[in-house]
Amino acid sequence: MKSLNRLLPLLSLACLLAACSDSGPTEAQKKEAADEVSAIDLPEKTLETLFDVEEGFTLLSLKDFEVFNAKSKEPVEGKNWSETDGVLSCKGTPRGYLYSHESFGNCTIRLEYRFPESAEKNENPNTGFLFFITGENRIWPKCLEVQGKFAEMAHIKSNSKEIQLEVTDNEAAREKARRPIGEWNTIEVVCKDGALTSVLNGTQIATSKPSELKSGFFGIQSEGDAVEFRNIRVQKLTD
CATH class of the missing domain: 2.60.120.560 (Exo-inulinase; domain 1)
Structure with missing residues (x-):
């Protein structure tokens, strides 16, 4: 379950980028994507x-x-x-x-x-x-x-x-x-x-x-x- 919880923000980010792939992401969408990434609780090995x-x-x-x-x-x-x-x-x-x-x-x-x-x-x-x-x-x-x-x-x-x-x-x-x-x-x-x-x-x-x-x-x-x-x-x- 912990692994799934860590993946959820990444899946959310992928969906967000896919949704705005046609016209390109707006500044607000870029900020939202960055916030999603910073919120991910990655294991130490991944961080390294x-x-x-x-x-x-x-x-x-x-x-x-x-x-x-x-x-x-x-x-x-x-x-x-x-x-x-x-x-x-x-x-x-x-x-x-x-x-x-x-x-x-x-x-x-x-x-x-x-x-x-x-x-x-x-x-x-x-x-x-x-x-x-x-x-x-x-x-x-x-x-x-x-x-x-x-x-x-x-x-x-x-x-x-x-x-x-x-x-x-x-x-x-x-x-x-x-x-x-x-x-x-x-x-x-x-x-x-x-x-x-x-x-x-x-x-x-x-x-x-x-x-x-x-x-x-x-x-x-x-x-x-x-x-x-x-x-x-x-x-x-x-x-």
Whole structure:
């Protein structure tokens, strides 16, 4: 019955469009059709398949990454990383990160992520996005990081003492753009000749000047908090 209920708005929409196919839909009919679509209670899997990847971008999934975990003295129950219906989930333990099979230089990476509402017990849940991972895997590798930590969302920093980085950051813009725990935030990072620019929910937050790192693997951190990611995609830029 639930499946039928979900289909009813679609059937209604099809009938409406068929009725006005001869002369073309009026503006009022277009609005009615749009309202019908927005009212449909689609299952999560269907919602995920509705995402259209922008031209020139490639969608990444869990199969496009390898897992690196820190050694832990505590037993770990189940897998830390999993993927269901296009949503990549991280339990947060053990600490570690995913790193891409492919190395990237000049590129744009876009994704959405959220800390589930259960993360509210931690006022500043943590994750991060690693760029230009170079050398051996360790906690933490030689790379640059765009922060996913709630209080520092989209801040750019060096994740290694070996790399000094000059960064410009707009805290006021972050406070205005950031969405609360439980909601999806969008991150875009443009990498150009070693310089990074981060954008949070459509607002530019930070920039960094080039360092010695200009290419490497892309990573996503596990740092003790449950977090979810979706629509991770990359566009390679021409030099």
